[in-house]
Amino acid sequence: MYETPIVTSDIYYVGVNDRQKSKFENMIPLTRGVSYNSFLIIDNKTALIDTVDVSFGLLFVHKILSVLNGRTLDYLIINHMEPDHSGAIGLLRKYFPEMIIVGNSKTLSMVEGFHREVGNCLEVKENDVLSLGKHNLQFFLIPMVHWPETMATYDKTSHVLFSGDAFGSFGTLDGAILDSQMNEKRFWNEMIRYYANIVGKYGSPVQKALDKIEPLQIDFLCSTHGPVWTEHIDKVFEIYENMANFRAEEGVVIVYGTMYGNTEQMAEAVAQGVANAGVKHVLVYNVSSADASIILRDIYKYNGLIVGSPTYNNELYPEIEALLRKLEIRGVRNRIFGYFGSYSWASAAVKRIKDFAEKMDITVAQTVVEQKHALNIENYQKCVLLGEEVGQKVRELSK
């Protein structure tokens, strides 16, 4: 056996690091990879919590066989069916034909859909308890965190919560698994980036899940991605409470599109205004060159947002349009919002952003700047004023 127990004396980490995939869900850059976490409980009965991406299937099976040390796998508990966690189900079924797949009704129907057959299975409902001997596992349904079948599994004996995607982050586990054994700081921003891009649309279900989970005594918080949290569980919950309710820290994100630099010059002036107001976190992003997942992360992180766009084909600059659509889908709220735009012969961008702002639950700055052709001195000053107005409002909101 080469795996060591990492949570309690009989709960083993059997997950894997993915340092090969460059984009999560084929969209989101993985600058430092991602882990697919899976845990194996050795008791009178053995139980595996979640699987991994199928491309790591053989390595995964070898880890499980090593820990089982000649025993069989009795239960496979599926908290979440997205293929980064369910991909190896079919392979495990071949190694362990008697294995009982444990999931709720939605899970089992997805197992059939993705893997053609379920085989031996046990359907569980909210609060049901499965005893492995010493360990008693209780199931909590947490739908839409972030698929409808998602559930969390709570080990009442060891006070371990296996939470699915909830509380996860990008980033591989470089040696240590527990937060107490590593410098965990690099994971905080990656947790927010993960939430903003993957789970962000589901703030209300996340809050419901938190209400269900927080009364539990949790000594180990085991997400499907990132560290096992033990020292910093309170901080993890606080971050999630804030993100689910769109509470953010003081700061302003300025995102702009530009073709020939005119709208960019407006963004520079706006940034000066925000800084004049005393805001220290000012993040200026060219939407065409910045990583979209980081822009979204920072929009979740900070309470001010200013968007600028040139008019393009009588519409918004396409990448700004895509960003605004993402914000609309996620229902981003509780933000101070400002906007500006430019055009060459027909004005459209500013009107489109205004239409967006009217649909959202955000506080919109009175100052709006629209520039025809290159930035003139009058509109330069107005851009500074826009930045100052948003900066002042952001500071008031943060008090």
Ligand code: FEO
């Ligand atoms: Fe990590 Fe929703 O899958």
